[in-house]
Amino acid sequence: MLDKHLDKILNQALEFARENKHEYITIEHIFYCLLLEESIEEIITSCYGDVGHLKSNLKKYFKKNYKLVDKGNYEPFETIALSRTIDRMVNHVRSAHKNQAKIEDLLVAIMDEEHSYSCHLLSNQDISKLDILEAITNLKTPHLDPEKKDKKQDSLSIYTRDLIGEAKDKKIDPLIGREQEVSRMIQILCRRKKNNPLLVGEPGVGKTAIVEGLALMVSEKKVPKVLENVSIYALDIGSLLAGTKYRGDFEKRLKKIINELEKIENSIIFIDEIHTIVGAGSTSGGSMDLSNLLKPSLASGKIRCIGATTYMEYRNFLDKDKALSRRFAKIDVDEPSLEDTYKILLGLKEHYEKHHDIKYPNEVLKASVNLAKKYLQDRFLPDSAIDLIDELGASFRLLDKKKSKATMADLENTLARVANIPSRQVSSNDTxxxxxxxxxxxxxxxxxxxxxxxxxxxxxxxxxxxxxxxxxxxxxxxxxxxxxxxxxxxxxxxxxxxxxxxxxxxxxxxxxxxxxxxxxxxxxxxxxxxxxxxxxxxxxxxxxxxxxxxxxxxxxxxxxxxxxxxxxxxxxxxxxxxxxxxxxxxxxxxxxxxxxxxxxxxxxxxxxxxxxxxxxxxxxxxxxxxxxxxxFKPLSNSIMLNVVQKMINELQNQLKEKNITIKITQKAKQYLAKKGYSDTLGARVMARVIGDELKTPLSDEILFGNLKKGGVVKIGIKNDKLIFKYE
Incomplete structure (x- = not known):
């Protein structure tokens, strides 16, 4: 049932208790021997624990609390807690349908003895049973790369993106324009206190692009000297929340990130959709949310934060939390003008041409700005225009078009599909x-x-x-x-x-x-x-x-x-x-x-x-x-004849599918024109007259009579009444 490695650990613990003349063999003896194993040391280290500190505390604990035995030959007694732990481990292994118990199973079993000194030591280092289980799952190889033991920014690599690194690797598009917003953001970042810019603007106006543009400027040393060595990390709140099943898990992750950021000189954290931090990670039990955990660090200036949100979310969340919003300096990011958006597309043109392997003429780019503004009304520039030229390029790749240059017709057809409107309604030329x-x-x-x-x-x-x-x-x-x-x-x-x-x-x-x-x-x-x-x-x-x-x-x-x-x-x-x-x-x-x-x-x-x-x-x-x-003038009799003809044409179009043709005399039209006009109601009566005088008699013939299989109907007038002849 026990593998050789685990059996060896139990014997080591027994020998350790005997050598130190301890009367009992306890969970702490087992835990101490586990810490001597490299694989267990890797698990504790990956949970940001200090193995050396754990060992020294256990030695002090043995010296202070364990009674020594003077007998020559004796066997230490197993404590009830240790017996319970081993039984729990065995039951767990059986229920998991494993053949053998390993040292990792024993470590997990120890974590269930909450009142033991071993659990107390791990708890002081913010290590929970869930952390141990996650570490065991993640560390599938028997030995970890030695560099990982000394890696202090592991939380940042898991839950954030290094924007400066991405900028150096050319993974960020250039920022065109927005000089005023970038200048204001740099000025706020250089403040001593409350040096946290908050970008507020409609979705798609380029808030995230401004921060990425700052990262690009830092990587190219195009910023003031005071910001040349900053690090910018973009927080992924989704990853931060994922898997936090138990109370306190989320807070622990965030505290590790904050601690690591505080240790890094000139670190800046970027939180896109920053309104999501209000309430993030909180439970009905009253645990703190992300915003409350961030407030002390923001107030002290130990870390700097750049936030981005929309006006609606700012009003609904951040503006209501005055303690949080006052720690930020608000920067309004307005929608760029048509001309500025065109300049942005010119700057991005090369990247999209390379990706889609087509050429975008300047007139197509200019038209895309105007069309996006006119027809994609629920979106904002420049995002809507950029998406439109991207969609245009994608359509070429999907259809495998061997065409080197996009045309205005291609752009209009693409927009018609994106906006779900008839292509004939789309025109880049209003004149x-x-x-x-x-x-x-x-x-x-x-x-x-x-x-x-x-x-x-x-x-x-x-x-x-x-x-x-x-x-x-x-x-x-x-x-x-x-x-x-x-x-x-x-x-x-x-x-x-x-x-x-x-x-x-x-x-x-x-x-x-x-x-x-x-x-x-x-x-x-x-x-x-x-x-x-x-x-x-x-x-x-x-x-x-x-x-x-x-x-x-x-x-x-x-x-x-x-x-x-x-x-x-x-x-x-x-x-x-x-x-x-x-x-x-x-x-x-x-x-x-x-x-x-x-x-x-x-x-x-x-x-x-x-x-x-x-x-x-x-x-x-x-x-x-x-x-x-x-x-507007009242309608004359001659005008009413035109209205009658228009409605008859509409009726003819309806009947065309049924292979029915209408032929109506001029006198019949005059009759309808006279009857369909009222001095008080105007031509509104005409629709009812056409319905009563023409559509009702024809509907009976279509369903039950002479027009069941189509045909020609001739409409005339006799004795001031319409007459119908069917052929």
Whole structure:
């Protein structure tokens, strides 16, 4: 059952007790003899224990506490604790289905005798049973490399990355720009106390890259002399937490890292996503978390720490822990401009070309910045643009394309896949879209040519760079009767510009408290952390057509809030986050003056009276911030014929799959045009009329009658009723 090595240890312990004239053979005799073994010494050393210190303490313990026997020939008695330990070892070996017990099994069994002096000595050196088990598992070879015994930074190699080493090995990409942030970080690191920079910015703006850039500068001796010999270690919190099953394991690991960092002169620890240290490693039992363990070292200045987190996480975690946040100096890392992002891509160009074995023309890189900003709205520059060119290169490698240069078409197709939008909507050239915008809008919305022309003029003026750069692209008030195409023009505009369309019905915001739904609830109220519907929507889709339907029904306080958006293209929600409206087209619709506008034939006079009604209702500061009040005319009979034809074309497209063709007479169209228009409801009635007059009779024939297998249906009119003939 016992292997030869273990049997030898037990005999050595017995002989040691006999030579020293001890009355009993105890666990301490066994433990002392185990410490003489090289393999056990390796296990204790790997747990950061001091074997020499353990041996000297055991000798003192023997001398002070063990009674000597004067008899000549005698055998030391085995203590009950030792018998219990050996029995425990044997039972463990049997339950593990092992053939023989080894010296490591005996060491583990000793760790279960918590009241023994041997356990007490190991506990003083922060060595637990779990540490012993992990060391035995990790040390599978019989002898460890002698260098490992003297390795003092082993915790750092396990739980951190040496950024300076990685920089010297060329494993870190160069940092382009960010001179102001790096300079501020170096200044904070040179302070005597509280020399801990905290980088705060949105995800993907380059916080980690700034720290890696500092490591690269240190490795190339491009920093002030005081920082030339610093070491920067990036902490891996996931590895630090992994396997910490028992209370105290996590704290022990972290304390070892802190102790090792304090011994290394000019050491800096970098904690990415530093908000995760709040609560990390804590349990319901009340053990300390990582942040509380770090605070004393940060306050004393023994180690320096660089942290990185987002604004949301900073507000939710760090800002609430004032004792932790005051030990850091905050550095805001803003999203780089389009021009700065382009410079970053130029700097990284060589690395990605080498990796993907293709060439990125400069115009492709510039377009990738603009497209990433426009279509990858939930991401931030430069991360979104870098990911886009990386994805473009990966697509070449996967398809095994024998092509040396990426093109604009390749970039647009890649973006369409990444953003999950139709490729026809992706365009790196906005001028092409603007050139045909007016004609496309007129072909989709009938009878409002003047309104569409005024709208297109303002948009082109803005896109040409002749409008205020710190205002929305356009702020328009669409005035006119209901059902004449105000909402349809807005939808068509978004569709043709290939941007997001967002509609808010202002009748839902008639009460003052409803304002919180748009910009977020005040602190302390339910939903405070969720933010507002409007701010969230624009933050997610910065390129949008925003429709505020029936603006006159909104509460006055909401209109006052919108004034800052019209003026500065910025809206601050109740969380303190700013939303950028510079790439938004804001359209408001109103029925004010609709009665005057409905008087067909007196357009100029009715527009004037409609303007007067709008001026009477809205404040001067509201009207002065509008780019244009666009008046929509009532629809004439000829225009209604175009609307009928458009809806019939849509119906024909639906029936094409069923192999059905519609032929309709001009008189039948005029009948539908007359019946589908109302002075009070406009063309909204047309959809119901087409449904009742055409779709309902056709559906019966498709399901049960003449059109079950397809065919041609001719639609005419007789006695003021539609008639259908099937062929």
């Amino acid at each position: 092409a879209l603007l050139k045909d915008l007016q004609s496309k809008l007129k072909s989709e919305v009938f009878g409002q040519n003047e309104a569409i022309e005024e709208l297109c003029k303002s948009i082109k003026r803005s896109r040409a760079g002749l409008a205020n750069p710190n205002s929305p692209i356009g702020v328009f008030l669409f005035a006119g009767p209901t059902g004449v195409g105000k909402t349809e023009v807005s939808k068509s505009l978004a569709r043709n510009l290939a941007v997001n369309f967002e509609r808010f019905d202002m009748s839902e915001y008639m009460e003052k408290h409803a304002l919180s739904r748009l910009i977020g609830a005040p602190p302390g109220y339910v939903g405070f952390e969720d933010g507002g519907q409007l701010t969230k929507s624009i933050r997610k889709h910065p390129y949008s057509v925003l429709l505020l339907d029936e603006i006159e029904k909104a509460h006055g306080d909401l209109i006052n809030v919108l004034l800052q958006v019209f003026d500065n293209a910025t809206l601050t929600d109740n969380n303190g986050e700013k939303t950028d409206f510079r790439n938004v087209i804001i359209i408001m619709t109103s029925n004010l003056g609709a009665k005057e506008t409905n008087q067909v034939g007196f357009q100029k006079d009715s527009s004037f009276r409609a303007n007067e009604a709008i001026k009477d209702f809205f404040s001067p500061e509201f009207i002065n911030r509008l780019d244009k009040i666009v008046h």
